[in-house]
Amino acid sequence: EDAPVQIxxxxxxxxxxxxxxxxxxxxxxxxxTPDTPTHPSDTACLLDRAxxxxxxxxxxxxxHSLQERALAISEAAFGPDHPTVASRLNNLALTLQxxxxxxxxxxLQERALAIHEASxxxxxxxxAINLNVLAQILQSxxxxxxxxxLQERALAIxxxxxxxxHPIMAKRLNNLAMVLLxxxxxxxxxxLQERALAIxxxxxxxxxxxxxTDLGNLALILRSxxxxxxxxxLQERALAIxxxIYGPDHPEVASDLGSLALILRSxxxxxxxxxLxERALAIxxxxxxxxA
Numbered sequence: 579e580d581a582p583v584q585i586x587x588x589x590x591x592x593x594x595x596x597x598x599x600x601x602x603x604x605x606x607x608x609x610x611t612p613d614t615p616t617h618p619s620d621t622a623c624l625l626d627r628a629x630x631x632x633x634x635x636x637x638x639x640x641x642h643s644l645q646e647r648a649l650a651i652s653e654a655a656f657g658p659d660h661p662t663v664a665s666r667l668n669n670l671a672l673t674l675q676x677x678x679x680x681x682x683x684x685x686l687q688e689r690a691l692a693i694h695e696a697s698x699x700x701x702x703x704x705x706a707i708n709l710n711v712l713a714q715i716l717q718s719x720x721x722x723x724x725x726x727x728l729q730e731r732a733l734a735i736x737x738x739x740x741x742x743x744h745p746i747m748a749k750r751l752n753n754l755a756m757v758l759l760x761x762x763x764x765x766x767x768x769x770l771q772e773r774a775l776a777i778x779x780x781x782x783x784x785x786x787x788x789x790x791t792d793l794g795n796l797a798l799i800l801r802s803x804x805x806x807x808x809x810x811x812l813q814e815r816a817l818a819i820x821x822x823i824y825g826p827d828h829p830e831v832a833s834d835l836g837s838l839a840l841i842l843r844s845x846x847x848x849x850x851x852x853x854l855x856e857r858a859l860a861i862x863x864x865x866x867x868x869x870a
Contacts, residue, residue, distance in 0.1 A: 589787060589823050595631045602628045606644075622651040622662075626669055633673045636829050636865055642677060645670040661704070664693035668711060675711075680718035687712045703746075706735040710753055722760035729754040745788065748777035752792060755799065764802040771796045790819035790830075794837060806844035813838045832861035 602624050629644035649666040656662050667690035674683035691708035698704055709732040713725035733750040740746050751774040758767035775792035782788055793816035797809035817834040824830050835858035839851035 592631070592634075599628060599631065606647075619655065619662075622648040622655070622666065625651070626666055629673065630669055633669075633676055635824070636676075638673055638677045641673050642670070645673055659693055659696065661694060661697045664690040664697070664704075664708070667693075668708060671711060671715065675715055675718060680715045683715050684712075684719070687715055701735055701738065703735060703739050706732040706739075706750070709735075710750065713753065713757065717757060717760055722757050725757045726754075726761065729757050743777050743780065745778060745781050748774040748781075748788065748792070751777075752795060756795060759795075759799055759802060764799045767799050768796075768803065771799055785819050785822065787819065787823050787830075790816040790823070790834075793819070794834060797837060797841065801841055801844060806841045809841050810838070810845065813841055827861050827864060829861065829865045832858040832865070835861075 606621055606625050606628070625644045625648035629641040629648065631641075632638075632644070633641035645666065649663070649670055652660070652663050652666045667686045671683040671687040671690065674680070674686070687708060691705065691712055694702065694704045694708055709728045713728035713732070716722070716725040716728070729750070733747075733754055736744075736747050736750045751770045755767040755770040755774065758764070758770070771792065775789065775796055778786060778788045778792050793812045797813040797816065800806070800809040800812070813834065817831065817838060820828065820830045820834050835854045839854040839858070842848070842851040842854070
């Protein structure tokens with residue numbers, strides 16, 4: 579019960595998780611097998627949360643193992659079509675996506691979506707979460723045209739469910755903007771991303787990881803629109819936020835460095851870009867060890 583439920587986008591709870599993690603891993607290592615679970619709900623929940631925490635901190639290989647166990651226990655306890663199983667599938671799909679395996683994530687997320695639609699109906703907020711993740715997987719598979727209607731549907735569900743300035747709405751706007759950018763429509767993406775940033779800054783504060791995501795995506799759009807001089811300060815701010823939140827060696831920081839290097843090259847400053855590229859590559863090389 580002491581383990582915080584919210585992990586993604588909740589850096590205020592990460593120090594508590596860092597303290598609890600060894601205890602959670604020890605407790606769940608003695609748990610029963612999926613065939614004879616003693617307390618399946620508690621065990622699977624702890625495994626799933628621990629996996630999510632580790633995935634957020636780029637320890638994807640360990641996260642994947644824990645989340646597979648959580649899924650197996652939940653399926654044995656609740657049956658294959660229970661909403662809890664859908665939540666486990668969703669989180670495992672996110673980790674597979676982070677591992678660079680969207681083709682493995684796809685059927686899991688499709689199954690999660692089908693379970694939640696059958697359980698809650700097609701307009702439920704949980705369905706919107708599945709639509710959002712499924713769209714991101716399709717983008718990774720090079721299919722933004724299939725992702726767009728899913729993100730539009732997720733946004734419509736959000737508009738019917740939440741206040742227009744709710745942080746969830748920022749996520750939906752942000753994700754649709756990235757699909758539009760993939761579809762080479764940066765002029766349509768720009769107002770959505772600007773609105774997402776305004777919502778997150780107002781509701782989450784200026785140094786939240788969601789704000790860093792918004793800033794980086796807005797910088798991508800501006801660079802696509804031929805405005806690298808406007809993109810540069812946004813990307814620099816995103817980098818500073820992510821370094822403060824995740825530390826200097828996280829894949830999010832590597833992504834920021836790579837994006838900033840591209841902006842600097844667009845500004846005719848390759849000599850400033852090169853050390854950023856080298857640092858990003860070093861981070862990615864180290865992260866591959868975590869993915870193994």
